[in-house]
Amino acid sequence: MGILVIAEHDGAEVKPHTLNTVAAAQAAGGDITVAVIGSGCKAAADAAAKIAGVSKVLVADSAEYDNQMAEAVAPAIVKMADGYDAVMAPANTFGKNVMPRVAALMDVQQISEVSAVLGDKTYERPIYAGNAIATVKSVEQVDVLTVRMTSFDAVAAEGGSAAIEEVGGTGGQDLSSYVGQSVTESDRPELTSAKIVISGGRGMQSGDNFAMLERVADKLGAAVGASRAAVDAGFVPNDYQVGQTGKVVAPDLYIAVGISGAIQHLAGMKDSKVIVAINKDDEAPIFQVADYGLVADLFEAVPALEAELG
Amino acid sequence: MKVLVPVKRVVDYNVKIRVKADQTGVETANVKMSMNPFDEIAVEQAVRMKEAGQAEEVIAVSIGPQQSQETIRTALAMGADRGILVQHDGEVEPLAVAKILKAVAEAEGPGVVLCGKQAIDDDANQTAQMLSALLGWPQATFVSKLEIGDGEATATREVDGGLETIKVKLPAVCSVDLRLNEPRYASLPNIMKAKKKPIDTKTPADLGVDPTPRLQTVKVVEPPPRQAGVKVADVAELVAKLRNEAKVIG
Ligand SMILES: Cc1cc2nc3c(=O)[nH]c(=O)nc-3n(C[C@H](O)[C@H](O)[C@H](O)COP(=O)(O)OP(=O)(O)OC[C@H]3O[C@@H](n4cnc5c(N)ncnc54)[C@H](O)[C@@H]3O)c2cc1C
Numbered sequence: 001m002g003i004l005v006i007a008e009h010d011g012a013e014v015k016p017h018t019l020n021t022v023a024a025a026q027a028a029g030g031d032i033t034v035a036v037i038g039s040g041c042k043a044a045a046d047a048a049a050k051i052a053g054v055s056k057v058l059v060a061d062s063a064e065y066d067n068q069m070a071e072a073v074a075p076a077i078v079k080m081a082d083g084y085d086a087v088m089a090p091a092n093t094f095g096k097n098v099m100p101r102v103a104a105l106m107d108v109q110q111i112s113e114v115s116a117v118l119g120d121k122t123y124e125r126p127i128y129a130g131n132a133i134a135t136v137k138s139v140e141q142v143d144v145l146t147v148r149m150t151s152f153d154a155v156a157a158e159g160g161s162a163a164i165e166e167v168g169g170t171g172g173q174d175l176s177s178y179v180g181q182s183v184t185e186s187d188r189p190e191l192t193s194a195k196i197v198i199s200g201g202r203g204m205q206s207g208d209n210f211a212m213l214e215r216v217a218d219k220l221g222a223a224v225g226a227s228r229a230a231v232d233a234g235f236v237p238n239d240y241q242v243g244q245t246g247k248v249v250a251p252d253l254y255i256a257v258g259i260s261g262a263i264q265h266l267a268g269m270k271d272s273k274v275i276v277a278i279n280k281d282d283e284a285p286i287f288q289v290a291d292y293g294l295v296a297d298l299f300e301a302v303p304a305l306e307a308e309l310g
Numbered sequence: 311m312k313v314l315v316p317v318k319r320v321v322d323y324n325v326k327i328r329v330k331a332d333q334t335g336v337e338t339a340n341v342k343m344s345m346n347p348f349d350e351i352a353v354e355q356a357v358r359m360k361e362a363g364q365a366e367e368v369i370a371v372s373i374g375p376q377q378s379q380e381t382i383r384t385a386l387a388m389g390a391d392r393g394i395l396v397q398h399d400g401e402v403e404p405l406a407v408a409k410i411l412k413a414v415a416e417a418e419g420p421g422v423v424l425c426g427k428q429a430i431d432d433d434a435n436q437t438a439q440m441l442s443a444l445l446g447w448p449q450a451t452f453v454s455k456l457e458i459g460d461g462e463a464t465a466t467r468e469v470d471g472g473l474e475t476i477k478v479k480l481p482a483v484c485s486v487d488l489r490l491n492e493p494r495y496a497s498l499p500n501i502m503k504a505k506k507k508p509i510d511t512k513t514p515a516d517l518g519v520d521p522t523p524r525l526q527t528v529k530v531v532e533p534p535p536r537q538a539g540v541k542v543a544d545v546a547e548l549v550a551k552l553r554n555e556a557k558v559i560g
Contacts, residue, residue: 067475070439092487095467097451100404100439109405109524112434122528127432128327132431135528175448175482179464179475192470218560233488238454238468245428245488247470253558264323264440272534276548282541291447291539291556294548304545309559 002031004269005079006098008038009044015053016193017090019154021209022051024147025088026155028118031055034162035085037076039066046217048163052156060171067096067178067268072103075170081106081142088114091146092192092247103144115151129244129267140298149192150250150271162308184237186224188214191240194223196253197241200235201267203258203279203298207235210303211258218229225269227259256273258298261286277304311421311480313356313365315390316371316411317349320431333529336431345381348426350487351389353368355456356424357389359436364458365392365421371414375380375399375408379509386504387496393509398521405434406521408440413517415445420481422463427485438485441483448478454489 003025008015025032033056036045045059064072077174081087090111103110116124121138134145226240244267254272277290322344328337359365370385371394372378382393425438442449450465457464467474514521542548552559
């Protein structure tokens with residue numbers, strides 16, 4: 001009995017969202033096992049064994065898990081899940097892609113984006129873009145969950161010394177294959193784990209103008225995000241999008257610049273500790289959630305902000 | 311080939327929802343309902359495939375109450391050829407939806423099933439992945455670009471780090487993301503034409519599926535409201551407050 005956490009990793013390292021997921025598993029109680037599934041992922045398994053609070057690491061290191069295609073990885077998770085109370089993965093594009101496939105193979109109704117673990121197989125999750133919070137109780141043998149990372153503080157990446165157990169592969173598949181990726185390179189902190197986020201919307205008018213936000217971000221050690229409108233307009237890449245269908249962030253400080261505050265955007269940032277809005281329209285809905293609102297033209301306010309930060 | 315497009319009737323994305331006083335769910339009576347925005351993108355993609363000669367027939371299927379017919383009509387007005395309504399009052403969870411769609415897919419034999427990546431009511435993001443698992447087909451999720459080739463499709467996926475490209479064998483299940491296309495508005499003549507297109511009605515039982523929910527909803531509540539804050543006069547006051555009052559910057 002216990003919880004099986006599916007690690008997100010790149011072969012060498014375990015990704016930070018795994019640590020939030022382990023925290024959710026701790027809230028559920030019981031022994032925690034971390035599953036590392038990949039091709040050439042021994043180093044990631046070693047890293048997983050050091051995570052605080054983890055008692056066992058199951059590693060399936062086999063060629064069929066190259067690039068972690070859902071068609072190959074899901075059967076491996078199903079095999080490992082036997083006997084656990086729950087299987088959890090982060091509710092990011094990794095977990096969202098693979099976990100429903102696992103749930104269906106197990107004939108389990110998954111619970112997505114769990115934001116609180118209440119015990120007794122009962123969980124909270126946001127619905128309707130976070131405008132309602134549902135409490136649901138599972139009656140499944142094994143609960144299959146994705147976990148909203150911002151709702152659980154990451155456990156320490158070091159301090160544990162779990163036993164590592166190797167398990168065999170589950171066989172190749174020829175349904176899907178990996179072609180390539182185009183990754184947005186940045187020296188700034190990752191959007192979902194940054195302490196400060198500064199986001200731009202349609203009001204930024206162009207991709208070039210995002211350089212203004214980047215300069216402020218660099219002074220604050222912040223990540224840069226965006227509204228859907230800014231992404232759709234091609235100002236910034238898709239992975240900048242904050243919101244119902246983008247990333248969910250909850251930093252100490254969120255600065256929304258030229259963003260109106262549509263519910264779909266608020267869904268991704270309204271749990272931030274302090275929210276600042278800079279908008280020239282004093283009726284913009286973003287001011288209803290902002291702790292500090294500045295009604296101003298962003299093309300004056302943002303350079304002034306950069307200067308004021310010294 | 312045929313393209314199957316599941317379409318869900320949901321509370322319109324512009325509506326500010328209200329939680330029911332008895333905490334059993336969200337008020338949907340007398341509220342504007344529309345097709346789930348992601349499903350519109352899926353319908354648009356299917357119709358474009360037909361226009362490009364890649365698909366012969368586009369079938370829209372909806373699972374829900376009688377009024378889901380309207381959602382199917384919207385898809386027909388956008389260019390889908392016929393509809394299937396699997397009628398059921400009350401909630402149908404993603405796993406049951408996937409089982410119903412599996413039965414429909416087995417009867418129809420589509421080359422591609424195009425789903426929206428999530429429904430904006432339950433925000434579950436599960437159906438496409440579950441359906442492909444049940445069918446034993448490949449999945450391409452969160453797709454922002456889709457090219458149909460000979461017996462396979464190349465899909466660009468929106469992932470946390472940027473974009474990822476994969477190939478899937480056909481038949482396959484895809485879940486579409488916002489930037490795949492911009493859905494058209496149905497023209498008045500097409501809305502009239504859609505009224506004559508056939509819609510077949512079935513029940514979950516006809517398809518051998520029991521749609522009884524598996525999860526128990528204990529309660530549905532509003533999130534704690536966020537208190538509106540203050541307006542600051544200028545950037546200097548803003549920075550001073552962030553430093554001295556909120557203490558979130560150094
Ligand atoms: C299914 C669905 C999912 C969605 N998911 C998301 C999501 O995940 N994330 C998301 O963000 N949106 C999402 N949206 C879109 C959302 O509804 C809004 O359309 C979007 O958030 C608007 O972006 P915006 O605030 O940048 O643009 P707008 O609403 O156009 O607002 C621009 C703001 O900039 C201000 N402005 C303009 N010029 C200046 C200036 N010079 N100085 C100061 N202020 C200025 C204006 O006053 C205005 O308030 C979704 C929509 C749908 C239907």
